[in-house]
Amino acid sequence: DFAQLDMHRGLRRGFPEVVFGQGKTAEQITQIVNRLSERNERVLVTRLSAEVYAQIREELPDDAVYHQRPRALVINRANLVCRPGILVACAGTADTPVAEEAALTAELMGNQVERLYDVGVAGLHRLLDKLPMLRQARVIVVAAGMEGALASVVSGLVDAPVIAVPTSVGYGASFHGLSALLAMLNSCSSGIAVVNIDNGFGAGAMAAMINRLDER
Amino acid sequence: DFAQLDMHRGLRRGFPEVVFGQGKTAEQITQIVNRLSERNERVLVTRLSAEVYAQIREELPDDAVYHQRPRALVINRANLVCRPGILVACAGTADTPVAEEAALTAELMGNQVERLYDVGVAGLHRLLDKLPMLRQARVIVVAAGMEGALASVVSGLVDAPVIAVPTSVGYGASFHGLSALLAMLNSCSSGIAVVNIDNGFGAGAMAAMINRLDER
Amino acid sequence: DFAQLDMHRGLRRGFPEVVFGQGKTAEQITQIVNRLSERNERVLVTRLSAEVYAQIREELPDDAVYHQRPRALVINRANLVCRPGILVACAGTADTPVAEEAALTAELMGNQVERLYDVGVAGLHRLLDKLPMLRQARVIVVAAGMEGALASVVSGLVDAPVIAVPTSVGYGASFHGLSALLAMLNSCSSGIAVVNIDNGFGAGAMAAMINRLDER
Amino acid sequence: DFAQLDMHRGLRRGFPEVVFGQGKTAEQITQIVNRLSERNERVLVTRLSAEVYAQIREELPDDAVYHQRPRALVINRANLVCRPGILVACAGTADTPVAEEAALTAELMGNQVERLYDVGVAGLHRLLDKLPMLRQARVIVVAAGMEGALASVVSGLVDAPVIAVPTSVGYGASFHGLSALLAMLNSCSSGIAVVNIDNGFGAGAMAAMINRLDER
Amino acid sequence: DFAQLDMHRGLRRGFPEVVFGQGKTAEQITQIVNRLSERNERVLVTRLSAEVYAQIREELPDDAVYHQRPRALVINRANLVCRPGILVACAGTADTPVAEEAALTAELMGNQVERLYDVGVAGLHRLLDKLPMLRQARVIVVAAGMEGALASVVSGLVDAPVIAVPTSVGYGASFHGLSALLAMLNSCSSGIAVVNIDNGFGAGAMAAMINRLDER
Amino acid sequence: DFAQLDMHRGLRRGFPEVVFGQGKTAEQITQIVNRLSERNERVLVTRLSAEVYAQIREELPDDAVYHQRPRALVINRANLVCRPGILVACAGTADTPVAEEAALTAELMGNQVERLYDVGVAGLHRLLDKLPMLRQARVIVVAAGMEGALASVVSGLVDAPVIAVPTSVGYGASFHGLSALLAMLNSCSSGIAVVNIDNGFGAGAMAAMINRLDER
Amino acid sequence: DFAQLDMHRGLRRGFPEVVFGQGKTAEQITQIVNRLSERNERVLVTRLSAEVYAQIREELPDDAVYHQRPRALVINRANLVCRPGILVACAGTADTPVAEEAALTAELMGNQVERLYDVGVAGLHRLLDKLPMLRQARVIVVAAGMEGALASVVSGLVDAPVIAVPTSVGYGASFHGLSALLAMLNSCSSGIAVVNIDNGFGAGAMAAMINRLDER
Amino acid sequence: DFAQLDMHRGLRRGFPEVVFGQGKTAEQITQIVNRLSERNERVLVTRLSAEVYAQIREELPDDAVYHQRPRALVINRANLVCRPGILVACAGTADTPVAEEAALTAELMGNQVERLYDVGVAGLHRLLDKLPMLRQARVIVVAAGMEGALASVVSGLVDAPVIAVPTSVGYGASFHGLSALLAMLNSCSSGIAVVNIDNGFGAGAMAAMINRLDER
């Protein structure tokens, strides 16, 4: 069988198995979503291309919602009381799909999410103007491509942990996100940890996990 | 002047500026430590070589303690009530200096730290035997070199956030920690974020920041 | 002439020359397959795109079978008694095409193949539940992308040799399979050897060669 | 504690835990070797520098033997009946330390090992002259640096599986063994699998595991 | 003006400027070819895609010939007496377009070219059978992808200089020809020099330059 | 909101925010251009694909001009008196789109630009013939792909600062501009500084900033 | 002869040939410095190790001054009236040797240099406090290691051109300065150009060349 | 046995086996040199460190000569009539050890060698002044580090084949010779082929092989 769904992941880890949409056939995704949807109130498929979605939309549960730019399919039947505390920031307009993937994920995991987009370091006042908003956050996700400097700058201003997501926005020597990734890993500010290039989902999930810690 | 010490970092970020010991002269470190020590109850110097320490030990405050393997200099005059919740795990004996840097940092930042060392995936039972200890932790630091698989395996078993530190332990195609770094960034388990290769300090600081969140 | 078929490879190495389907024109493949098929009971073409196959299917021998996802063309007129002993495991559903290439190859080379798919380390119990199956195998092929941790984990549980195939499944810092490749090469478990990224064929062939050793 | 020795590895995997000598202190190695030596007939420490060995030789069991060039410490009190079948070949004289590490490992694991050294492809007749010896082997380890071509050439001549070990022999664009590693991974001959650069131990262990398969 | 044609290159270097077809618009190529063709008996355009050729074929001189697989456009009105001495070999059928680019170039530069294709090291006898042909050549071009071993093996058998062309044939860790490039640069046989990946043109031109040396 | 336009960038830095066209949706670009165009006399969008431009051209201000090969959209209603002093040179015809991006940018920023295209080092006389023109320039932009040698050669001949732009022109081991980038960074001539691969815009902007220095 | 000194470089380029101290023997440096010193009022040797300097100091002209941390040897007999306008900033104390190499070079080339050291982005206020000083500069050199973010942040605040020097300060995934280099090349702020890692000399020389432009 | 000397290499390839000095023990080198010296009039050991040479000089044949900077050991009892035709050029003084290795090799192989050192492109006139010397050469070796531009520039001026040797001279983004290597591989001038970084021996041997072609 092509998929051994990890059915007790919800119990063990607080959220059901998330489906990696890339590299699966349309049939595989349809089957997996339907099986998960029978047993879980929430389903998330990441990196699902618009083409595959178009092919399978009829066969999915009616309440499945597809988000175009972050390429995420979401089913949410849970009656969540959302916790405040997560801020998702990004450096440029081109980083918004990754930032949105993070925000959607964190919301589905039970959080209220503030968004602060297009506040890259080339025009620093856009960020400094929002210091109160930054300082109120309990966990901050920062998505940035190119030189990825926003993560260090934000972290230096606050005492909240920062989850940095390098994006593949850029060209030439950005090497598809490598420049931002290395910059974020080498931050001179502490309190930053990094997820994979373009991994908005991972950043959102990490932020959610951190934000709910005091529930334990 | 060679150093503009960031004297309100303690206020702003919860812990005073940490000194990056590498690439500084003996005189610079002496001066910086003494200046910081006058105004702060806690001082941390990371990546301080044994050679430089030997040269300057007489000129440092009497209560400065040097930890050989993690190469960290610590002054701690604070009367901290330490919070439980942080677990530092590592894959092999050769990873312990990095793990210790993480543990020391988190302790200095006011945490009780559990240690679980040499539990690499080649002998999985060593880890599985400690499931209760793993599941009790609120934040877990995992240090591993070579293929860095321990981070994914630990994360899959718990619902705590994992801070993964790749180490440069290995040879050949480990490329000084690159293999572990890439593995950790590409984890198929969510709830993992990564710091720089051998950056035990960064992992410990991130864990500390997360662990104190509910104080806010 | 564009192809010097190595007609005594079957004698020398136990299996006829395998055709590398990529980078050849439709005409070249047609000619080569037909020439091989005249002198051999078994023919294998790897990495044959669906487009090229569609163009040439009419010109191929009637008993040629095309396997879509592993992109393999197979002719098998041999009356093989298949040997048990090979297990092919993979970490995620997206790795199955590579795993299937390995399985098909090993089958064509005279082996019974057990399949254990989608047992990645994020949900370890899926693997641990199959310990008896793992321990019965004489040779194990493990295909995994992303952080490629499955190879180390499997190897640590058994005393059979593991052939690890990194797959290009992933994105960002997986660098098209590099992360899994490096992880597998740096395994802290011994008894693992690695083939090229996405080289299911090579893994299957190696496993077959090992499994028939006691016939010599 | 810095080391959780995996004491049932011998039972589970057929050989006790092997000690990775690099990155451990002299005290750690001494303690680990002595603990292992109490419970096992065979002990192997790899990548143990001559300097560390010199410091600790007095504290080790009397029957511990240090092999200078492969940097391996061996204790062997087992009364092994060695199986023939393994051939270790290498391309140049500078590759012999890695080849010896493979040979020693395979011998300690109960095999007779044939050696065929300095038969690189620049003088092919040196290899072709030994065809009978090559064809008699059941498993072949090939160690080569620089362009690493020997693995492909050997494999093309035999029907035995080849374990290829790239070595770091070379300079400039060999990038410390990367050229040989890539060459071996991309072999146009099937029946080759690769271990880490300079990992003679891993190659020897894999060969030993394969060679004993028909005992199962 | 977009092109400063180097009109005395023929005088200075023995062959007129060769047009790099990639990255030029259809109009630019048309104009350049027509201007060159007015003043030179021979014109060569390399890396000209079939699409661009289709657009401009009507506007080119009537005697321009397009070679599909090596993507080369050739005009040859010179009455050359061709010198024997060049052999172009390649490892696999997929390398033939690069090998043909080399052969065409050398022919246009006034040489007779022998071809020896698909003689990769996985079936060494195919090469050894042609030793007399190899030994008769004055200069040898060897094109190979994957592990690129053929260049070393050929060079070790002859006393002629070898121009090695790595090709991008392969997948995974061939990294688009990097594996073959590194292998060729690190050859343990002397008398090999290397051109860029897939640069059949450069190899053919170098071979031609060498082969005419005694005319000086 | 997806875009926080940095409306006082013109005041602060001498030129309004430039729009990065890549990775934005057609709607986003339309909105941003229209908002910028209301408040600024000059607007520049870089890396705008012909496809997106075709979709939105009707919705843009009438005086917006699209430059096909450099993929730049320009609005210029300023009545600039242009300063002489900038020379843009490039090595080959295929580098002209990048060179044009630099020239357009510098012109829009108030400069007269001289162009000297297709003067690569393979035919050095083309460059040496223009020495007077080179020596008259106050700032020189040099765009080159492949081995990127033109920047060093030009710089060695003049006493003006050189802004070097590596281009992605090339193939194989040019690694999409990496070869030219590294060459330019490692120039043995001083007075060279480098911008990102294919970043004609950045080079033009830097040249403009330098050329206006004596206005301050 | 081992050195062809470029004796008219001073005339042609405004400053005599600078000696690259690395990789030359003590004798070679002595000879070159003495020959240059006879004909020039200013001599600069870069990257001269303290060891070599100690060997040759007696044989150098009496007015030669060695600067330990930037490893530069300077002779300056010129009666320069220095121009104001250059600011050299750096991110951390460990970057000061590179910053000093830049400052020394610019001074020797006839400039007054302001220094602003240890103002990295982790404590942004240290930089923002100096806005007037930043805005007064005509050209700014920014040296930074680790994530190299300072260059972008500075550039975004001023309208002067920024010469960015990545330094090798850092560890792990800084890859000896690669992270800072890539960050600087991918800056989202325009008006930045980059020199080689640790190339303080190149940055200082470029700044000097720009600062004297209006003298022409 | 650790060395299978290829005793008929002289016959087959025109020069006896050359010894790779790096990575061999003092004893191995002594033995190999003595065995070769008994049967051959010429012996060459490359990359022999001064330390090893000092240990073994007494045990070598009396007529063995060690060349310090190119680290080559040479025995030459042949009565060679040397052929003119080879020119070895290099870019800077720091490249001379590699250039000398090439020159020594070519001389030992029976050639007269012209030397043209320190003629890098930063002072082009040094090269252009020697055009007649360049144009007289039949084969040219060009050694250069940093941006490696000299090879392209020389090649564009002559009709002789150029063997380019990248050197590891440089720092930072030269990545130990990678920048020069890539530049040379991507030359826009044809008639260039490249050997490994710092491989003066390989360049000299290739030049010698080419230069003797008309003897065949």
Ligand SMILES: Nc1ncnc2c1ncn2[C@@H]1O[C@H](COP(=O)(O)O)[C@@H](O)[C@H]1O
């Ligand atoms: N998927 C594959 N990966 C690596 N090598 C292959 C693959 N398929 C076939 N080969 C080998 O490629 C060689 C044939 O190359 P060619 O002459 O190009 O057909 C044979 O020796 C096969 O062993």
Ligand SMILES: Nc1ncnc2c1ncn2[C@@H]1O[C@H](COP(=O)(O)O)[C@@H](O)[C@H]1O
């Ligand atoms: N396939 C090729 N690879 C490398 N260089 C080439 C190739 N084809 C042409 N050239 C060179 O590219 C230069 C022309 O570049 P361009 O001005 O862009 O046409 C000429 O000097 C040719 O020698």
Ligand SMILES: Nc1ncnc2c1ncn2[C@@H]1O[C@H](COP(=O)(O)O)[C@@H](O)[C@H]1O
């Ligand atoms: N081991 C470390 N890794 C990364 N950053 C560090 C480390 N130790 C100190 N730092 C940071 O480095 C900065 C100080 O750099 P410097 O001015 O060079 O001392 C502080 O902001 C610290 O947060």
Ligand SMILES: Nc1ncnc2c1ncn2[C@@H]1O[C@H](COP(=O)(O)O)[C@@H](O)[C@H]1O
């Ligand atoms: N630190 C440096 N980085 C880069 N180039 C340098 C440096 N110092 C000197 N140079 C250049 O190196 C060349 C001299 O090289 P060489 O002949 O080896 O002394 C001169 O053209 C200098 O401009």
Ligand SMILES: [Mg+2]
């Ligand atoms: Mg924006």
Ligand SMILES: [Mg+2]
């Ligand atoms: Mg252990």
Ligand SMILES: [Mg+2]
């Ligand atoms: Mg799955």
Ligand SMILES: [Mg+2]
């Ligand atoms: Mg040898």
Ligand SMILES: [Mg+2]
């Ligand atoms: Mg073939």
Ligand SMILES: [Mg+2]
């Ligand atoms: Mg041109």
Ligand SMILES: [Mg+2]
């Ligand atoms: Mg500081």
Ligand SMILES: [Mg+2]
């Ligand atoms: Mg010089």
